[in-house]
Amino acid sequence: MRHVKPGNGGEPYALHSWRIAALPLLNHFLGRLGLDDLLEKYLPRDARYRVPPPVALGLLLRNLLLGRRPVYALEEWAREFDPTQLGLGSTQSDLLNDDRVGRALDHLFDADRASFLTEVVLRAVKVFEVDVTQLHNDSTTVTFSGEYVGATGSVHRGKESVAVTYGHNKDHRPDLKQLLWILTVSADGAIPVHFRAADGNTTDDATHIETWDSLCRLVGSPEFLYVADSKLCVRETMTHIAARGGRFLTVLPRSRAEDGTFREWMQDHEPEWVEVLRRRHPRRQPAPMDVWKVFDSPVPSAEGYRIVWLFNSLKAQQDQRTRQRRIEKGIRTIEALHRRLEGPRSRIQTRANVARAVERALEQTHAARWLDVSVQETFEDSYRQERRGRPGPKTHYRRTRRKRFALSWRVRTETVDFDARTDGVFPLITNWKEPEAGELLHKYKYQPRLEKRFEQLKTVYAVAPVFLKSITRVEALLMVFFLALLVEALIERELRRAMQAAQLTSLPLYPEARACRAPTADRVFEIFAAVQRHELWYEGRKIQSFPPEISALQHQLLQLLGVPQEAYDLASHVR
Numbered sequence: 001m002r003h004v005k006p007g008n009g010g011e012p013y014a015l016h017s018w019r020i021a022a023l024p025l026l027n028h029f030l031g032r033l034g035l036d037d038l039l040e041k042y043l044p045r046d047a048r049y050r051v052p053p054p055v056a057l058g059l060l061l062r063n064l065l066l067g068r069r070p071v072y073a074l075e076e077w078a079r080e081f082d083p084t085q086l087g088l089g090s091t092q093s094d095l096l097n098d099d100r101v102g103r104a105l106d107h108l109f110d111a112d113r114a115s116f117l118t119e120v121v122l123r124a125v126k127v128f129e130v131d132v133t134q135l136h137n138d139s140t141t142v143t144f145s146g147e148y149v150g151a152t153g154s155v156h157r158g159k160e161s162v163a164v165t166y167g168h169n170k171d172h173r174p175d176l177k178q179l180l181w182i183l184t185v186s187a188d189g190a191i192p193v194h195f196r197a198a199d200g201n202t203t204d205d206a207t208h209i210e211t212w213d214s215l216c217r218l219v220g221s222p223e224f225l226y227v228a229d230s231k232l233c234v235r236e237t238m239t240h241i242a243a244r245g246g247r248f249l250t251v252l253p254r255s256r257a258e259d260g261t262f263r264e265w266m267q268d269h270e271p272e273w274v275e276v277l278r279r280r281h282p283r284r285q286p287a288p289m290d291v292w293k294v295f296d297s298p299v300p301s302a303e304g305y306r307i308v309w310l311f312n313s314l315k316a317q318q319d320q321r322t323r324q325r326r327i328e329k330g331i332r333t334i335e336a337l338h339r340r341l342e343g344p345r346s347r348i349q350t351r352a353n354v355a356r357a358v359e360r361a362l363e364q365t366h367a368a369r370w371l372d373v374s375v376q377e378t379f380e381d382s383y384r385q386e387r388r389g390r391p392g393p394k395t396h397y398r399r400t401r402r403k404r405f406a407l408s409w410r411v412r413t414e415t416v417d418f419d420a421r422t423d424g425v426f427p428l429i430t431n432w433k434e435p436e437a438g439e440l441l442h443k444y445k446y447q448p449r450l451e452k453r454f455e456q457l458k459t460v461y462a463v464a465p466v467f468l469k470s471i472t473r474v475e476a477l478l479m480v481f482f483l484a485l486l487v488e489a490l491i492e493r494e495l496r497r498a499m500q501a502a503q504l505t506s507l508p509l510y511p512e513a514r515a516c517r518a519p520t521a522d523r524v525f526e527i528f529a530a531v532q533r534h535e536l537w538y539e540g541r542k543i544q545s546f547p548p549e550i551s552a553l554q555h556q557l558l559q560l561l562g563v564p565q566e567a568y569d570l571a572s573h574v575r
Helices: 023-033 035-042 053-066 071-078 098-110 113-127 208-219 235-243 257-265 313-342 351-365 413-420 437-444 448-460 471-501 521-527 552-561 566-571
Strands: 002-004 013-019 134-144 177-186 192-198 225-227 247-251 274-280 289-296 306-312 371-385 397-411 425-430 507-510 514-516 532-538 541-546
Touching: 023 035, 023 053, 023 113, 023 471, 023 552, 023 566, 035 053, 035 113, 053 071, 053 098, 053 471, 053 521, 071 098, 098 471, 113 192, 113 208, 113 471, 134 192, 134 208, 134 448, 177 208, 177 448, 177 471, 192 208, 192 471, 208 225, 208 235, 225 437, 235 247, 247 437, 257 306, 257 425, 274 437, 289 313, 289 437, 306 313, 306 437, 313 351, 313 371, 313 397, 313 413, 351 371, 351 397, 425 437, 448 471, 471 521, 471 552, 507 521, 507 552, 521 552
Parallel strands: 134 225, 225 247
Antiparallel strands: 002 013, 013 532, 134 177, 177 192, 247 425, 274 289, 289 306, 306 425, 371 397, 507 514, 532 541
């Protein structure tokens, strides 16, 4: 709340102002989702709590979506807003602190989180009519700063917890500990439908069976398409899904024998490619042609599953550029190593050490496949007087022989030519036999939408690094982040679907009223950030209320999102 004091002239008037921002809009979606009611259902609401855990967590969720202030700054953030829009009493804003929010997170950890999450997602699917016949899965890492000595995967208050530990860090921070954050979204607006946290050293291939089983319970049957990256292509996992009536679609890894066999076959044969898509790339300038072709392999995988080969023209160009860049970088690195060996201060004095240095150089530049490097060994003699003094006819010299090494390289042109014949080619593997290969391509191409959710998690919401030290609170906080992603995704989906129904190709949401073709929830929240309500008081008595002023663009957004104008009108009458 902002309080404007009376002027120096002693006027008995005072103006009180509260931020409204996007809270009525957000509360409308939270109400449709029934989230506050579900928090009340699963968390204790004891009269002894001055700020009940459901209220504290609801406030934390709204802060993640609108303010993204740290937990210790919640009181300062909430004080700016109309407390009724945050679910708070008139004096509860002053009671917020990180300890109360932390205890609320502890209550969420102790609650039946699996049932709570299931109810939330099922309500979202029902109310917003989310299609769950195609689900996409992937994982990312949440990086932590600190030791987290107590986060060892032990049992806390009767519940198992995850271990914060070292693993393959996808943020390229192997020096820091981490958790694995696994997310599944629908192919209908990339709506998050399931998440779970796993130990930091968990490999992706070990997560799919448990995730798929959970999705079966959520959907109510195995009759959905499960799409994931190449870590899904494990015999045990694929057999588990297929044996239970499920369908999967993933990338066949390069390490599989089927991949190498087909690439060998392509050296002398041309697959009967079928072109299924040709367009100008929408986001590159100048826009190159983006061509997709498919080929249904007549030879199944070793497990008997269907393999579909894809060719993409842009990927072919990228493969060629990547190979050339790695070769050039490898050559530069080898030449730099050669100069070091030639120098007088070189400390590499054995052939084995030279070979290891070459191996490291090729490994770091990923050029080992295309470069042959030879090591030449020579001897260099040097002479030195045996005794000090001016040299003369009888001076004796001592000869010192030292090994010297030199490097030479060549490009394996035969390997380059071999790889060039398969540039832009990669395989999909599935147990779904009915659809055309082009339809499988269309379904797999939705997988990158999941990466946008990870981008939002790590950039918009800044989930990493996490500074909470209690693993129970960390796990609960990660669930709140999932809820924030879910609400944000539902708002984006509703707005974009409404734009399509109204035949609107864009909205003037960017500065200078520039067009926005794919509005995000975050941008919508920014449009409403300055909305306020005011009250004029005279000698301690309210004499007039000023409702929030809604611009034409804000009114249009409310209409498209199905939020009634009354949501903002009512905000000016409630205190």
